[in-house]
Amino acid sequence: MAKRKSVDRQDAYAKITGKAKYVNDLFFPGMLYVQTVRIPVAHARIKKIDGTEALQLNGVVGVFTAQDVPGINQRPKDRPVLAAHETKYAGDGVAIVVAETKEQAILGAKLVRIDFEELPYVMNPEDALKEGAPILHGETNFAASHQAIKGNVEAGFVEADLIIEREYTTQRAMHSAIEPDGAIAIPEANGILLYCPGKGPFNIKRAVASHCGLHENQVRVIQPALGGVFGGKDSDINVIGARVTMAAMLTNRPCKMIWSREEVLEEGTKRHPFKLHYKVGAKRDGKITAMEINGLADVGAYLTKSAATVWRATVEATGPYNIENIFTRIEGAFTNNTVSDAVRGFGSPQVDFASESLMNELAKELGLDPLKIRRINGFTEGSITATGQKLECVNLMACLDKLEETFPVNKKPSDVPVGKVRGRGISCIFRGEAMGAGFKEKDAAAVNFNVEKDGTIVVYSGITEQGQGGSNVVLQIISETMGVNIENIKMSPLDTAYVIDSGATVGSRGTITSGNAALVAANDAKMRIATVLAEMWKVNPEMIIFLDNRVFIEDQTHCLSFKDAVNLCYTVIPGVYGHGWWSLPPVWWDFDSNSGETYASFNYGACGAEVEIDLVSGKVEVTEVVAIHDVGRIINEEEAKAQIAGGVSMALGLALSETIATKNGRLVTTNFDKYLLQTIMDSPNITAIPLEAQPANNPLGVKGVSESSTATVSPAVFNAIENALGIRLRNLPADLESVLAAIETSERLGYLKGGGIHE
Amino acid sequence: MNKIEIRLKVNDKEICMNVDPTMTLLELLRNKLLLTGTKEGCSTGECGACTVLMDGIAVNACLVLVAQVNQSEIITIEALEQDGQLDRLQQSFIENHAVQCGFCTPGMLMSAKALLLKNPNPTEAEIKIGLSGNLCRCTGYGNIVKAVEGAIESKH
Numbered sequence: 001m002a003k004r005k006s007v008d009r010q011d012a013y014a015k016i017t018g019k020a021k022y023v024n025d026l027f028f029p030g031m032l033y034v035q036t037v038r039i040p041v042a043h044a045r046i047k048k049i050d051g052t053e054a055l056q057l058n059g060v061v062g063v064f065t066a067q068d069v070p071g072i073n074q075r076p077k078d079r080p081v082l083a084a085h086e087t088k089y090a091g092d093g094v095a096i097v098v099a100e101t102k103e104q105a106i107l108g109a110k111l112v113r114i115d116f117e118e119l120p121y122v123m124n125p126e127d128a129l130k131e132g133a134p135i136l137h138g139e140t141n142f143a144a145s146h147q148a149i150k151g152n153v154e155a156g157f158v159e160a161d162l163i164i165e166r167e168y169t170t171q172r173a174m175h176s177a178i179e180p181d182g183a184i185a186i187p188e189a190n191g192i193l194l195y196c197p198g199k200g201p202f203n204i205k206r207a208v209a210s211h212c213g214l215h216e217n218q219v220r221v222i223q224p225a226l227g228g229v230f231g232g233k234d235s236d237i238n239v240i241g242a243r244v245t246m247a248a249m250l251t252n253r254p255c256k257m258i259w260s261r262e263e264v265l266e267e268g269t270k271r272h273p274f275k276l277h278y279k280v281g282a283k284r285d286g287k288i289t290a291m292e293i294n295g296l297a298d299v300g301a302y303l304t305k306s307a308a309t310v311w312r313a314t315v316e317a318t319g320p321y322n323i324e325n326i327f328t329r330i331e332g333a334f335t336n337n338t339v340s341d342a343v344r345g346f347g348s349p350q351v352d353f354a355s356e357s358l359m360n361e362l363a364k365e366l367g368l369d370p371l372k373i374r375r376i377n378g379f380t381e382g383s384i385t386a387t388g389q390k391l392e393c394v395n396l397m398a399c400l401d402k403l404e405e406t407f408p409v410n411k412k413p414s415d416v417p418v419g420k421v422r423g424r425g426i427s428c429i430f431r432g433e434a435m436g437a438g439f440k441e442k443d444a445a446a447v448n449f450n451v452e453k454d455g456t457i458v459v460y461s462g463i464t465e466q467g468q469g470g471s472n473v474v475l476q477i478i479s480e481t482m483g484v485n486i487e488n489i490k491m492s493p494l495d496t497a498y499v500i501d502s503g504a505t506v507g508s509r510g511t512i513t514s515g516n517a518a519l520v521a522a523n524d525a526k527m528r529i530a531t532v533l534a535e536m537w538k539v540n541p542e543m544i545i546f547l548d549n550r551v552f553i554e555d556q557t558h559c560l561s562f563k564d565a566v567n568l569c570y571t572v573i574p575g576v577y578g579h580g581w582w583s584l585p586p587v588w589w590d591f592d593s594n595s596g597e598t599y600a601s602f603n604y605g606a607c608g609a610e611v612e613i614d615l616v617s618g619k620v621e622v623t624e625v626v627a628i629h630d631v632g633r634i635i636n637e638e639e640a641k642a643q644i645a646g647g648v649s650m651a652l653g654l655a656l657s658e659t660i661a662t663k664n665g666r667l668v669t670t671n672f673d674k675y676l677l678q679t680i681m682d683s684p685n686i687t688a689i690p691l692e693a694q695p696a697n698n699p700l701g702v703k704g705v706s707e708s709s710t711a712t713v714s715p716a717v718f719n720a721i722e723n724a725l726g727i728r729l730r731n732l733p734a735d736l737e738s739v740l741a742a743i744e745t746s747e748r749l750g751y752l753k754g755g756g757i758h759e
Numbered sequence: 760m761n762k763i764e765i766r767l768k769v770n771d772k773e774i775c776m777n778v779d780p781t782m783t784l785l786e787l788l789r790n791k792l793l794l795t796g797t798k799e800g801c802s803t804g805e806c807g808a809c810t811v812l813m814d815g816i817a818v819n820a821c822l823v824l825v826a827q828v829n830q831s832e833i834i835t836i837e838a839l840e841q842d843g844q845l846d847r848l849q850q851s852f853i854e855n856h857a858v859q860c861g862f863c864t865p866g867m868l869m870s871a872k873a874l875l876l877k878n879p880n881p882t883e884a885e886i887k888i889g890l891s892g893n894l895c896r897c898t899g900y901g902n903i904v905k906a907v908e909g910a911i912e913s914k915h
Contacts, residue, residue, distance in 0.1 A: 008853050015861025016849040016868060018796015018836035025795035178800045178808055178896055179862040227798070227862030228896050261801040467860025467897050638856040642902055646859065649899030672805035672894065680890045683900040 035105035042121035042665025059104035071213030091267035125333035156290025156325025160281025179227020182258030191218030200504030211242035231343035269341035295330035313347035319355035320430035356715030398693035407608030425719025432599030434509035437589035444583035445502035445513035455563030462502025481522035483546035508704025521580025607712035615753035618740030632696035632703035644688035647709030770838035807893030810866035817873035836865035859897030
């Protein structure tokens with residue numbers, strides 16, 4: 001197939017004109033505002049909640065607590081709609097105040113009197129597993145554990161010429177969509193209409209129905225425009241959706257809740273911090289003989305999807321390397337920190353930071369080139385992973401070849417200003433695609449569409465448009481398969497009343513599932529039309545060509561505009577439409593034997609980063625990033641590049657500036673003045689390369705594109721820092737304090753800092 | 760609290776209103792004038808999603824009190840497209856794939872507009888400074904810089 005042209009995005013027009021409606025842009029007659037009430041300590045026993053004073057305030061309509069939640073408030077270990085007896089972190093909601101205006105709701109929340117007893121708290125997962133630690137759920141703070149065992153790790157270490165052990169830590173970070181989370185619930189005769197921006201609208205429907213005592217068919221979720229997700233708008237949006245729904249049910253009026261930025265940070269879920277201990281053994285020639293990994297993740301106050309995050313990390317913890325003898329165990333523990341949940345990358349960035357830092361450390365000990373050690377050990381076709389899975393469509397070496405070509409790692413930096421040093425580093429990755437065996441649901445999506453009598457098409461897809469350009473991929477596939485201009489095809493807003501449950505838009509599964517489903521649907525509609533025309537034209541349906549808004553046979557003896565062809569079909573068949581499902585091949589995991597087919601496919605990538613470090617301030621400036629990602633086949637090249645570049649930018653925040661900090665059990669990073677995202681001034685020259693090597697094993701040949709670039713950047717940056725300073729940093733992020741502290745330990749750097757002149 | 764009377768021009772329309780003096784320009788635009796194209800991301804002037812033009816200068820509408828806009832002229836994202844014709848910046852944002860989730864986009868466009876009004880031929884460094892108050896979590900900024908460069912007058 002010829003290379004596809006990049007296509008402009010259909011959703012862009014509404015977004016550049018201010019016409020796109022996000023949830024906070026919606027207003028309904030009689031709408032009330034909902035404010036959450038919290039207890040400002042990390043762990044507390046609730047003795048009494050008194051809303052009397054708040055209810056006396058003008059405009060306050062109701063004060064509701066856990067007792068008012070109409071359905072199941074909380075499942076074991078999971079987040080409650082409102083904490084009933086005990087709060088487990090400072091962000092836990094304990095009551096909601098519902099009022100005529102937002103200001104009244106906020107004021108009312110301050111007047112809710114809570115009698116509580118402060119309980120001992122634990123903010124570190126290691127402490128949480130110690131004897132005598134305050135217990136968050138049940139008998140123990142132990143929350144999750146997964147293992148991957150291959151060969152005999154002890155025997156592997158005996159074979160090794162060199163063994164090194166290193167420890168790495170990753171920080172708590174946030175998805176930080178610029179749109180704060182929120183939802184609106186509208187009571188209707190037969191249930192609730194919920195305007196709710198989330199990556200899993202069907203999950204929201206189920207969660208809200210369960211929390212609010214409704215049947216699933218009584219909750220209808222309409223998705224407004226989504227102002228960014230990055231792994232968020234998931235567990236948080238379920239809680240928000242349930243709070244506005246209970247408020248709407250109890251007041252019988254539309255109810256809106258939009259979190260302030262401070263609330264997003266205080267209550268919202270975060271990326272799991274990991275502590276990872278690696279032991280690796282290798283022969284002198286660089287061949288790894290054994291790897292042992294022990295990790296501990298901070299799950300925070302409730303479980304959410306931590307077991308799945310830890311599982312993915314366990315599957316990928318060795319990095320993309322052929323190793324005969326492996327022992328990996330990663331555990332998770334509850335703490336009184338904010339809840340850890342999905343963030344773009346879902347466990348991969350943590351283990352990739354560690355394993356790719358380790359590869360450079362090993363290469364240095366062995367006196368090997370960092371690219372060479374990756375080539376010696378890297379996955380190739382048919383390699384067996386830590387979980388015993390045989391790999392297909394392996395494109396790691398193609399990524400490393402491209403890296404060598406575009407980012408010579410040993411290139412000596414030129415023109416380094418006085419008082420600064422430069423360095424270059426690389427990394428690579430393999431990453432499981434889509435849901436994988438860590439989740440039980442069938443990994444499938446549906447795309448359906450109607451062909452209107454004027455020849456235009458309206459499409460219904462369950463995969464959400466959250467900024468990634470996923471909707472356009474579906475439109476593009478239908479357009480090229482049906483031979484209809486993309487301008488004539490529209491994506492319908494996602495409404496669970498009409499759209500088939502296609503799972504959540506997570507795990508970089510959108511293009512794989514809905515792209516292939518769109519192909520099935522388009523072929524279905526084509527066959528429907530071709531069957532009608534073939535009978536009239538007395539030809540075989542396969543002879544009919546769909547191209548350039550026309551339907552014809554090759555010798556042009558029969559030719560109709562697409563519109564006329566459709567009109568004709570409407571006189572013969574009951575409707576003109578396309579229905580398509582596509583599922584990933586089944587995967588499985590046996591938790592007893594710790595083996596299985598973890599993911600149906602994997603993507604590969606490689607990254608290079610150059611840094612310039614100011615020896616006086618410790619500031620690390622990333623000057624260049626090259627990010628190469630195996631995407632199978634490219635659907636929309638510019639958008640694929642944009643996804644990669646966006647992942648790089650988010651990962652630079654992880655590498656350099658973003659940390660959720662707490663003091664005495666409470667968050668101190670409560671807005672963007674302290675939680676530091678990358679700005680345009682920080683943004684380096686990013687070369688994003690979506691690579692077409694071997695296609696993936698699905699009809700479109702596509703792989704996921706949105707997440708791997710968030711994982712490869714921080715190790716490449718840390719390897720570059722080591723290259724520049726000669727000092728290895730092992731704790732994310734490389735902020736001013738940690739880099740400066742490292743510089744101050746080095747005599748050589750002190751010399752360079754003074755411009756190379758001895759004092 | 761006593762309301763105050765303010766007169767201002769918003770998107771070429773004369774407006775006279777009695778408003779609470781503690782109200783911000785952002786609340787006036789979004790809640791009273793229903794111009795919801797201007798977004799609220801942090802309410803503290805950190806993210807730039809609420810950027811509008813006030814007398815030709817980019818401001819964070821969340822940090823401006825309504826009393827300050829008396830006798831001013833405000834232009835919001837809704838007025839960038841004129842008579843069905845996209846502003847060159849808007850067109851360039853589409854062509855350069857500078858839009859993803861779109862939440863920062865109105866603010867980003869208004870900062871870029873303010874920059875080009877003041878400096879029709881900015882360098883890459885000047886573009887970055889001009890947009891340094893606007894956070895974008897999606898793009899990594901590269902395509903946004905390209906989009907502004909694509910809208911520079913001398914390049915047409």
